[in-house]
Amino acid sequence: MTVNVLFAAVSERWDTYERPLKEAFDAAGLAVSLATDHPPAEVDYIIYAPNSELQDFTPYTRAKAVLNLWAGVEDVVGNATLRIPLARMVDHGLTQGMVEWVTGHVLRHHLGIDTYIHGQDGIWRREVPPLAQDRPVAMLGMGALGTACAQALVAMGFDVTGWSRSEKTVDGVTCLHGREGLKQALSRAEIAVLLLPLTPETENLINGETLGWMPKGAVLINPGRGPLIDDQALLAALESGQVGHATLDVFRQEPLPAMHPFWAHQKVTVTPHIASETRPRTAARVIAENIRRGEAGDPFLYLVNRDLGY
Numbered sequence: 605m606t607v608n609v610l611f612a613a614v615s616e617r618w619d620t621y622e623r624p625l626k627e628a629f630d631a632a633g634l635a636v637s638l639a640t641d642h643p644p645a646e647v648d649y650i651i652y653a654p655n656s657e658l659q660d661f662t663p664y665t666r667a668k669a670v671l672n673l674w675a676g677v678e679d680v681v682g683n684a685t686l687r688i689p690l691a692r693m694v695d696h697g698l699t700q701g702m703v704e705w706v707t708g709h710v711l712r713h714h715l716g717i718d719t720y721i722h723g724q725d726g727i728w729r730r731e732v733p734p735l736a737q738d739r740p741v742a743m744l745g746m747g748a749l750g751t752a753c754a755q756a757l758v759a760m761g762f763d764v765t766g767w768s769r770s771e772k773t774v775d776g777v778t779c780l781h782g783r784e785g786l787k788q789a790l791s792r793a794e795i796a797v798l799l800l801p802l803t804p805e806t807e808n809l810i811n812g813e814t815l816g817w818m819p820k821g822a823v824l825i826n827p828g829r830g831p832l833i834d835d836q837a838l839l840a841a842l843e844s845g846q847v848g849h850a851t852l853d854v855f856r857q858e859p860l861p862a863m864h865p866f867w868a869h870q871k872v873t874v875t876p877h878i879a880s881e882t883r884p885r886t887a888a889r890v891i892a893e894n895i896r897r898g899e900a901g902d903p904f905l906y907l908v909n910r911d912l913g914y
């Protein structure tokens with residue numbers, strides 16, 4: 605039997621996803637009618653990006669699941685019209701991209717690369733950086749992305765502490781949880797990476813108090829979500845020297861307005877939400893696998909917990 609799959613994302617995405625999705629459905633042995641305009645009452649699955657026009661799920665009476673193209677679900681998880689399972693994206697390509705971005709930016713600060721890029725002034729200064737084993741890094745968020753990044757940093761020798769909501773064990777990583785765990789993780793972090801989802805619990809987690817727990821001059825790297833950080837508290841901490849540098853990929857308002865103080869700030873690096881992206885070829889396989897599961901009556905992968913918001 606043919607399964608009707610609606611592709612509900614901004615129109616440019618259709619061009620990049622149509623072929624990989626069709627190939628993945630074929631490879632999974634699924635007979636799928638994939639379109640951007642199925643009649644709502646005939647749709648079985650919805651491939652979804654939260655910035656699509658579809659915001660009212662009520663007419664999709666037959667749909668079995670919404671399969672998000674993004675890892676972050678904060679813009680859809682609270683949608684009261686969505687009453688069917690919601691899966692977030694966990695994609696090998698997305699994870700790999702994040703590992704590369706995070707390790708690159710951690711290494712930049714660890715090695716003090718800026719000193720040599722911006723300080724080529726004829727003076728021979730031999731300041732040898734410590735080895736990674738002597739550089740404590742905190743990974744706030746130990747999910748699909750945080751764990752992969754933490755493991756990559758451990759493989760390079762970094763002294764990594766991970767922090768999550770629930771207790772966990774990851775080889776080579778000191779794993780902490782809870783408020784006291786956060787304090788402990790930040791208290792020794794010379795570099796902290798934020799890979800938390802945005803939920804009511806994580807909004808403004810990085811504020812004047814928590815920034816104050818970090819060693820003076822620590823570096824903050826945020827590829828998670830903008831509202832994890834209280835911007836005014838961060839600006840104050842940069843001003844006082846409590847935070848030495850912030851590398852930010854995500855912001856409360858995106859695109860970051862041209863007049864925002866982060867753009868011109870000497871101690872802030874802005875990247876325009878490019879840390880990582882869902883990669884159509886690998887993501888299509890994840891979506892096909894979830895539809896296969898749905899059709900076989902197997903549990904969906906990567907289901908979002910609505911109560912927790914991620």
Ligand SMILES: NC(=O)c1ccc[n+]([C@@H]2O[C@H](COP(=O)([O-])OP(=O)(O)OC[C@H]3O[C@@H](n4cnc5c(N)ncnc54)[C@H](OP(=O)(O)O)[C@@H]3O)[C@@H](O)[C@H]2O)c1
Pocket residue numbers: 675676677693694698744745746747748749750767768769770771782799800801802803805806827828829853854877878879880881914
């Ligand atoms: N900048 C980019 O390009 C980009 C790309 C993709 C994703 N992202 C962001 O990255 C985020 C993480 O993605 P993911 O796939 O790794 O998510 P995930 O697998 O759902 O992991 C989330 C992690 O955060 C932890 N967490 C959630 N709420 C918490 C709380 N209140 N206190 C402490 N820890 C908490 C979870 O703890 P438990 O393990 O205990 O559940 C888990 O370890 C996404 O939500 C998205 O916002 C950004």
